[in-house]
Amino acid sequence: MRYFIIAGEVSGDLYARQLMLSLAEADPLAEFRYRGPDTRTAVMGFVEVAARLGAHIRELSRCKKDLPQFNPDVLILVDYPGFNLPMARFASRKGIRTLYYIAPKVWASRAWRVRIIRKYVTRLYVIFPFEVDYFASKGIKAEYLGNPVLDNLTSALETLDTPEVFRKKYKIGPEPVLAILPGSRLHEINFLLPRAAQIIRKFKDYQWIVAATPSIPTTVYDDILKDLPVRVMYGHTHEILQQAEAALITSGTATLEAALLNCPQVVCYGGNSLSIAIARMIIRVKHISLPNLILEKASVRELIQKDCHPDKIEEELRLLLKGRQRRRSMLADYKRLHRILGMDGATERIARHMYTLLTGGPEVPRYKVFTSTPLGNFSFSANEFDELTACGFEDNYKLKGFFKSGAPMDPEEPKPPVLLMAIEQIDEYFKGTRRTFDLPLHIKGTDFQKNVWDNLLKINYGTTVSYAELAEMTGNPKATRAVGQANFANPFAVIIPCHRVIGADGSLVGYAAGLERKQKLLAMEKSYAPESTNSLF
Numbered sequence: 001m002r003y004f005i006i007a008g009e010v011s012g013d014l015y016a017r018q019l020m021l022s023l024a025e026a027d028p029l030a031e032f033r034y035r036g037p038d039t040r041t042a043v044m045g046f047v048e049v050a051a052r053l054g055a056h057i058r059e060l061s062r063c064k065k066d067l068p069q070f071n072p073d074v075l076i077l078v079d080y081p082g083f084n085l086p087m088a089r090f091a092s093r094k095g096i097r098t099l100y101y102i103a104p105k106v107w108a109s110r111a112w113r114v115r116i117i118r119k120y121v122t123r124l125y126v127i128f129p130f131e132v133d134y135f136a137s138k139g140i141k142a143e144y145l146g147n148p149v150l151d152n153l154t155s156a157l158e159t160l161d162t163p164e165v166f167r168k169k170y171k172i173g174p175e176p177v178l179a180i181l182p183g184s185r186l187h188e189i190n191f192l193l194p195r196a197a198q199i200i201r202k203f204k205d206y207q208w209i210v211a212a213t214p215s216i217p218t219t220v221y222d223d224i225l226k227d228l229p230v231r232v233m234y235g236h237t238h239e240i241l242q243q244a245e246a247a248l249i250t251s252g253t254a255t256l257e258a259a260l261l262n263c264p265q266v267v268c269y270g271g272n273s274l275s276i277a278i279a280r281m282i283i284r285v286k287h288i289s290l291p292n293l294i295l296e297k298a299s300v301r302e303l304i305q306k307d308c309h310p311d312k313i314e315e316e317l318r319l320l321l322k323g324r325q326r327r328r329s330m331l332a333d334y335k336r337l338h339r340i341l342g343m344d345g346a347t348e349r350i351a352r353h354m355y356t357l358l359t360g361g362p363e364v365p366r367y368k369v370f371t372s373t374p375l376g377n378f379s380f381s382a383n384e385f386d387e388l389t390a391c392g393f394e395d396n397y398k399l400k401g402f403f404k405s406g407a408p409m410d411p412e413e414p415k416p417p418v419l420l421m422a423i424e425q426i427d428e429y430f431k432g433t434r435r436t437f438d439l440p441l442h443i444k445g446t447d448f449q450k451n452v453w454d455n456l457l458k459i460n461y462g463t464t465v466s467y468a469e470l471a472e473m474t475g476n477p478k479a480t481r482a483v484g485q486a487n488f489a490n491p492f493a494v495i496i497p498c499h500r501v502i503g504a505d506g507s508l509v510g511y512a513a514g515l516e517r518k519q520k521l522l523a524m525e526k527s528y529a530p531e532s533t534n535s536l537f
Contacts, residue, residue, distance in 0.1 A: 002030075013037045019076070019347055035066070078102055125353075209243070266313060369422070379394050448479075
């Protein structure tokens, strides 16, 4: 399939790239067109966005031109609603399905965006459990399959140096560490870092480390910190959080990462006065930090705009040092947060769900194999989940071998295990060494049909029942005609033995693969099972 993916910010870029890797695993034939973030247009705040409006509009115009040229099967939008929601509207009008990954936080502000999501987004993927109920109340189906931050951390921790090795490698002294994560946007850094700089010398027994963003030049940090005893490190945010006794963090994804790494924190946020004033009028949630939103309580202290004063920052930070009750309480809340978010592997689950949604789910066969039997060519179809979706006799004797998405499979490509098992078991059946099948089936049908097919499996090898007797078995003795129709619709010839049902007078009736094959199947089973007591035909 062809995927057009748009991410507007650095954090979204990371999630988008991980999603593409997982989609490529789910769909080996995947083709991607990706529009990543432009740090010049990736801004937040009302005044800040207005200042970059021209660049924003130009990039939107380029994407609108690029999308129909690529002609994707689906548009996947990652966060960044100011840009991506207009793209969702555009794609919908072009007949392109749209999946939205990391839903807009309309529960916090801009609730009017709900109407756009409901109208133009095919499926919404959320990263916080509480969002499922919120969007359901708005008539929008949302999927929560885990939080990708857990995936990032799990993947990162597998490659990171241990805290001991990291300290030694980067010559970090024995003093305890206090960290500053001032954000990835210039206006965030210019807000928090000057305020944090005023308290650095007040923690004389500690060493300070700033986790710097790769897109921000060192001169930005140097101009603010000047000759203060602070170390600025690029590309080691997770290691710094592991080292830190506590941290000052700009509101955002880093607050959740700190919580998952058990680093106590003070959350700081501010910006243009007009932007903050507008935000206070329209934001409808009590908290801004992700840990507090997920926990639904004020576990982490949030200092916003005027509250983010150096004296207050110092006061709150001291409450998080070792031995303080606030620290113990916050670490206990972090444990509950882990339980709420669940396991890692979210990105893989989301990619698999997207692919299943787009391809029609487990009912849609991905693989097919043709094999010879004494009664002619026989095929098995299977989905991506290693389940059979159908099997039956084929009149085209020229079809041979394994197929994938309608094309012959590469001889070197591994064959689906379920199809190899199916070939082996059907061969054993025709040789008389197998009487029942042990294969995973993805059965799609009405409840009535499934009831009939379940009872077909109860008919012993080498025996037969009438349609009336089968109706009795299903608990619907008056539904003989409907039972006959369900029997004929059986998608798993031989595996679910519909050939063992005959007329009340012993006549052979109603077999999709032909009465001649039905007669030969029954005769073969009788020859291999002479102990059978009832007459076959």
